Structure formats: C-alpha cells, structure tokens
Amino acid sequence: MSLAAILLATLEVSVACANARLEKKTVAQTPAAETPTAETLTAEALQTASNASSKTVVYNYWYGNGSFARRAYETELIQLLFDLSEDKYGKAEFIVTGRDMSRKRMMKNLKEGKHIQFMVSPYLNKYMDEEAVIVLPYLIFNNLLGYRQLIVNNRDAEKFSSISSKKAFQEKTVGQVVGWGDIDVYKHNKINVLEAPRFSALFSMLEYNRFDYISLGISESKKTYDDEGLAKMNFTLLEDVIVFYPWPVHIMVSVQYPELAERLTYGMKKALDNGMYHKHFNKHYQNVLLKFNRPEVKLIQLETPMLTKKLTDLPVILNKATVLH
Numbered sequence: 001m002s003l004a005a006i007l008l009a010t011l012e013v014s015v016a017c018a019n020a021r022l023e024k025k026t027v028a029q030t031p032a033a034e035t036p037t038a039e040t041l042t043a044e045a046l047q048t049a050s051n052a053s054s055k056t057v058v059y060n061y062w063y064g065n066g067s068f069a070r071r072a073y074e075t076e077l078i079q080l081l082f083d084l085s086e087d088k089y090g091k092a093e094f095i096v097t098g099r100d101m102s103r104k105r106m107m108k109n110l111k112e113g114k115h116i117q118f119m120v121s122p123y124l125n126k127y128m129d130e131e132a133v134i135v136l137p138y139l140i141f142n143n144l145l146g147y148r149q150l151i152v153n154n155r156d157a158e159k160f161s162s163i164s165s166k167k168a169f170q171e172k173t174v175g176q177v178v179g180w181g182d183i184d185v186y187k188h189n190k191i192n193v194l195e196a197p198r199f200s201a202l203f204s205m206l207e208y209n210r211f212d213y214i215s216l217g218i219s220e221s222k223k224t225y226d227d228e229g230l231a232k233m234n235f236t237l238l239e240d241v242i243v244f245y246p247w248p249v250h251i252m253v254s255v256q257y258p259e260l261a262e263r264l265t266y267g268m269k270k271a272l273d274n275g276m277y278h279k280h281f282n283k284h285y286q287n288v289l290l291k292f293n294r295p296e297v298k299l300i301q302l303e304t305p306m307l308t309k310k311l312t313d314l315p316v317i318l319n320k321a322t323v324l325h
Contacts, residue, residue, distance in 0.1 A: 085267035176194075245304045
C-alpha cells in the first residue's frame with residue numbers, strides 16, 4: 001500500500017476519533033473584547049473571533065525555528081489550500097507565529113489546540129505524539145528537504161570537492177543548532193556534531209574552525225547564503241557534494257481541530273488534481289533540481305534512524321547524482 005493510502009486511512013481514523021472527543025466537550029462562547037494576536041489566540045478566542053465574523057475563521061500556524069528561506073514556500077502553499085477549500089468550508093485565515101518553545105511544549109500546545117492549531121514538521125517517530133496531531137498524508141516538499149548542501153570555509157572547498165568515499169566524509173564534523181532533528185541522523189551515521197545555541201551562531205563558529213561544515217536543505221541554502229552575506233565571510237556553498245537522508249515533511253493539525261485537517265486535506269487533493277501543487281513546487285524548486293540532478297554531483301547517503309514504519313515509499317529526487325560508498 002502506498003504512503004498516501006496508508007496515511008489517508010490513518011487521517012480518517014484520527015479525524016473520527018478527534019470528532020468523537022470533541023462531541024463530549026462544551027465550549028464556552030463569549031464576545032471578544034479585542035482582536036486576538038498570534039501570541040494570545042487561544043482555542044476559545046479563536047471560536048469567539050469566528051463567531052464575531054461568521055464569514056472568516058482564524059487559525060494559528062506555528063512556524064517554529066525553521067529558516068526564513070522555507071517560509072515563503074510553506075505559507076504560500078497553506079494559503080493555496082485555504083483558497084481551494086473555501087468553496088466547501090468557507091473563508092479562513094491563518095496567523096504565522098514563530099514563538100520559541102521546546103518540541104515537548106509545542107506538542108503539548110498542539111494537543112490542547114490553544115496557541116497552535118497546525119504546523120509543518122518532519123514525520124519522525126522520536127518527535128511525534130500521535131495523540132496530539134492529525135498528520136496529513138502528503139509530502140509537501142516531495143522529500144526535497146532530505147538533500148543537504150554544504151557551507152564550508154573557502155580554504156576547505158577543494159578538500160571537500162575531492163572527497164571520494166563516504167568514510168572520508170564521516171571524518172568531518174558538522175555544525176548544527178541545538179534541538180535540530182538532524183543531529184540524531186549525523187550521530188547515528190558516526191559523524192561528529194558540534195551544536196550552536198542559535199542559527200546565527202553557526203557562521204561565527206565555522207569561521208573559527210569549530211567544525212568543518214554547515215549543512216542546509218538545498219531548498220533553502222542559496223537564499224540563506226545570500227541573505228546572511230556569507231560570501232563576505234569567505235564561505236563557499238558547495239555545488240558538487242550533497243548529503244542525503246530521508247526527511248519526510250507533512251502538515252500536522254491539532255487533534256482539537258479535525259475540521260481543519262479535513263479542510264487542508266480537501267484543498268491538497270484539489271491542488272494535486274488540478275496541477276496547482278506541482279506548479280507551486282516547480283515555481284520554487286525546479287531550478288534547484290536542474291542544478292543538482294546531474295552525474296557530476298557526489299551524493300553521500302545517510303540513514304534516518306527515526307523514520308516511522310508508515311513511511312515506505314519516499315521519492316528519490318536526485319536520481320542522476322553519483323552515490324559515494
């Protein structure tokens with residue numbers, strides 16, 4: 001059975017269970033004193049805001065600590081799904097919130113549905129509380145985020161480009177941000193990891209040779225390189241060495257909002273059927289695929305130890321690159 005079919009069946013069960021739980025609850029409805037903000041919007045305030053304007057429902061979308069380079073793709077896709085589902089579910093809006101919180105706290109918020117109603121996240125069993133979320137059965141990046149481009153010091157660029165085996169690569173140290181799920185992947189594959197307290201700290205640490213490279217998704221690496229002015233810091237964005245590990249990313253909805261999960265699923269089905277999803281993906285990433293899907297690119301494949309058993313048919317995007325063993 002395909003990934004979509006398995007997850008779609010899971011979604012239907014999750015929505016049914018969530019609806020059953022919600023039928024047992026009585027939600028107090030009171031007039032809103034003021035327009036809610038991204039930081040204060042609770043489940044009750046969301047309902048109140050919706051009642052105050054019967055035409056529009058408002059949801060909180062948690063962006064978390066992802067890069068700004070991905071934000072445009074994700075928010076544009078979500079807006080597309082909201083627009084495509086308006087014919088069946090009415091008007092809706094979402095507020096993007098990036099408030100800092102641990103994954104444990106984030107899952108608690110999702111389970112309660114107070115400050116967060118949905119998010120985009122890797123579907124990995126170590127980080128999932130399936131009692132907290134309804135997972136939509138669609139890979140919204142086509143597994144593209146599993147492909148990582150490397151940022152290195154200029155003086156080390158030639159050394160990296162001359163790497164000819166996976167073992168040689170494993171001798172290098174990668175820089176990651178505390179809390180990133182990728183850390184477990186690198187450690188599982190016997191690669192040393194040095195953690196930075198925040199994203200911006202990675203670059204000064206690389207400059208002072210605390211580690212050998214930073215790895216970012218090929219969907220976000222070029223924009224980050226440009227936005228952070230890394231060329232002026234004498235860093236090189238390698239174009240001939242790519243690291244790959246399965247990294248499935250899905251839209252996840254609070255169990256308290258099964259109607260939102262149904263709405264986004266409905267919108268995604270329409271986007272796939274009418275070609276708008278593929279148009280959106282190609283708009284952002286077609287040039288990236290053309291750039292890296294060639295034999296001259298060396299591909300270092302790693303294992304992802306946290307994959308859920310439901311993920312069995314992840315697509316291979318860079319199928320023309322040369323795999324190092």
